[in-house]
Amino acid sequence: MLVTLEGLDGSGKTTCMDALQSADAVPPETVFTREPTTSWYGEAVRRSIQDDDADSLAELFLYTADHADHVANTIEPAIETGTPIISDRYSDSRYAYQGVTLSDRFDDAVNFVKEIHEPWTRPPEATLYLDIDPETAAKRSGATNKFERAEYLERVQSNYERLIEAEPERFIRIDATQSEEHVRDAVLDAVETVL
Numbered sequence: 001m002l003v004t005l006e007g008l009d010g011s012g013k014t015t016c017m018d019a020l021q022s023a024d025a026v027p028p029e030t031v032f033t034r035e036p037t038t039s040w041y042g043e044a045v046r047r048s049i050q051d052d053d054a055d056s057l058a059e060l061f062l063y064t065a066d067h068a069d070h071v072a073n074t075i076e077p078a079i080e081t082g083t084p085i086i087s088d089r090y091s092d093s094r095y096a097y098q099g100v101t102l103s104d105r106f107d108d109a110v111n112f113v114k115e116i117h118e119p120w121t122r123p124p125e126a127t128l129y130l131d132i133d134p135e136t137a138a139k140r141s142g143a144t145n146k147f148e149r150a151e152y153l154e155r156v157q158s159n160y161e162r163l164i165e166a167e168p169e170r171f172i173r174i175d176a177t178q179s180e181e182h183v184r185d186a187v188l189d190a191v192e193t194v195l
């Protein structure tokens with residue numbers, strides 16, 4: 001069972017992952033993971049995030065290489081042994097974010113990115129979407145990198161909405177504008193239900 005957490009920068013994913021890792025309701029063998037990962041592929045991605053002049057297509061393939069390694073070496077081995085996995089960001093982040101960065105190069109960039117993944121990715125069973133307005137997200141995240149500006153996040157948000165509309169049964173929407181306690185409880189409830 002693969003569960004993913006998605007949302008804009010600053011929506012509270014890290015805060016919720018911390019809560020999940022110490023929650024009684026989550027089986028102790030659960031694998032907690034994230035994208036970008038902590039592998040050298042993930043490090044290459046982080047370098048690119050800090051580079052304002054990075055080529056958007058090259059960046060897509062860095063993220064996608066990191067995902068390929070993540071699927072092969074973390075996700076599939078856990079699935080094979082029936083171990084639950086919770087990932088902070090996963091392929092939807094690419095569809096939503098690179099769907100924006102590549103929008104000037106492809107007619108339907110979201111679909112282009114999805115098509116690159118489809119033959120080999122392992123889709124999640126459930127995705128918790130931490131729903132927050134772009135202004136609050138930008139404020140909370142401190143706008144520390146090129147992706148964290150409100151106008152950019154607004155476009156990322158519309159891509160997430162498009163993904164949710166296409167697969168409403170996979171997504172669980174959580175109101176991330178509520179207090180930290182409220183969001184944490186909603187996330188814990190949702191994860192307990194799906195696991």
Ligand SMILES: Nc1ncnc2c1ncn2[C@@H]1O[C@H](COP(=O)(O)OP(=O)(O)O)[C@@H](O)[C@H]1O
Nearest residue numbers: 009010011012013014015140176178179180183
């Ligand atoms: N529900 C909330 N209400 C107010 N502030 C929050 C809430 N959840 C998280 N924060 C704060 O917002 C900032 C970003 O949260 P974080 O969990 O790092 O988000 P993300 O991992 O999605 O970028 C942190 O300073 C965190 O303490």
Ligand SMILES: Cc1cn([C@H]2C[C@H](O)[C@@H](COP(=O)(O)OP(=O)(O)O)O2)c(=O)[nH]c1=O
Nearest residue numbers: 008009010035036063089093094097098147
């Ligand atoms: C996984 C992933 C992240 N990103 C972006 C989102 C973030 O701005 C940045 C780093 O992700 P992350 O470290 O999860 O940031 P945060 O905790 O603030 O949400 O990379 C993509 O553009 N595409 C992707 O596929």
